[in-house]
Structures are given as C-alpha cells and as structure tokens.
Amino acid sequence: MIFFGHLGITTGVIKIYEKIAHKDIDIDIDSEVSIDYRVVLVGSILPDIIDKPIGAYIFRNTFHNSRIFAHTLLFSVLIMLIGLYILYKHKKSNILLLGTCTSIHLILDSMWLYPEILFWPYFGWRFPVRPEGNWVQSDIIRLATDPSYYLSELIGFMIIAYYFVRLIKNRQINTFLKNGKL
Secondary structure: OOHHHHHHHHHHHHHHHHHHHOOOOOOOOOOOOOOOHHHHHHHHHHHHHHHHHHHHHHOHHHHOOOOOHHHOHHHHHHHHHHHHHHHHHHOOOHHHHHHHHHHHHHHHOOHHHOHHHHOOOOOOOOOOOOOOOOHHHHHHHHHHHOHHHHHHHHHHHHHHHHHHHHHHHOOOHHHHHHHOOO
C-alpha cells in the first residue's frame, strides 16, 4: 500500500471507531474526547516516514530493506505503552492514538507475511534482506495491474477527498489545521 491507502483507510477506521464509541454523546468541537486527525494522518504513515529514508536510502547498503524498525510490532507497542502512560498521568491520548495508527499501518502493509520484521528482534537482530530494486517503478506497475493494490489506494483517496471537500464546504480548514477536528 502506498500513500492514500494508508491515510484514507486509517482515517476511515478511526472515524468509524469515533462514531461507535461516542454515539451516545454529542461531541463538541473543543471536547477532550474528540480525536485529533492530524495525529491520525501522521501515525498512518509514520512507519514509512521513518523506515523509507533509513532503509531505502541512507543505510541502503546496511539494511537492503525499506521496512525495518518502525514496521515492527515492538515499535507500535512501545508507542502505545508510552501513550497509555501519558494518558494515565496527563489525560492526553494523542501518543496512544499515534501508536494505534502505526499498528493499523502494519495491518495494511500485511506485515504478518514478514514475521522476521514484524516480530523483530525475536528472530534475531538482523533484518531480512528484501530485494528492493526500483520499488517506485514496481509500485507504479502494481497500481496499474493489481486490484488489491489500486483498490485500497482508490478507497483511501475517496475517503480523504470526502473529508477534504467537507472541510472546504463547511469552511473548517482552519479548524482542522488548528486542532485536527474533522
């Protein structure tokens, strides 16, 4: 999955959770229980923001893999544990939300197919070598030919487009930029 699949599907999942969890209460725009969707958007692509530059560019000859530390269960669990601590101590949930969104990223990337990465360091300290080659070109080819690939991107794009248009129509862009409310 590439960009819009992660952004849109994660946003959709969190929005559905928000609707179900808070269906009995009217959420005010400044309410503490509402979700900061800026955090959702960052968390949905955080593993790629961290791992792609490190594994595919900066230390390409070391790792030979663009899915390393941030694509592990350990990374997501550590963020969620830190988030639980901050929630308990300071009643702020954004770090927990960030960890949840990175976990959704792992699911969308089908990381269970790569147990040596997902469960690192359980299977050893070295990451497996993946023949990276020209992954941008292979992603473009997959986008054009693989329905499981382009459908998730299309669905994600439609979700992001829906909320973007809604923010514009309701003149809420500044509200979103200021406090992350959708």
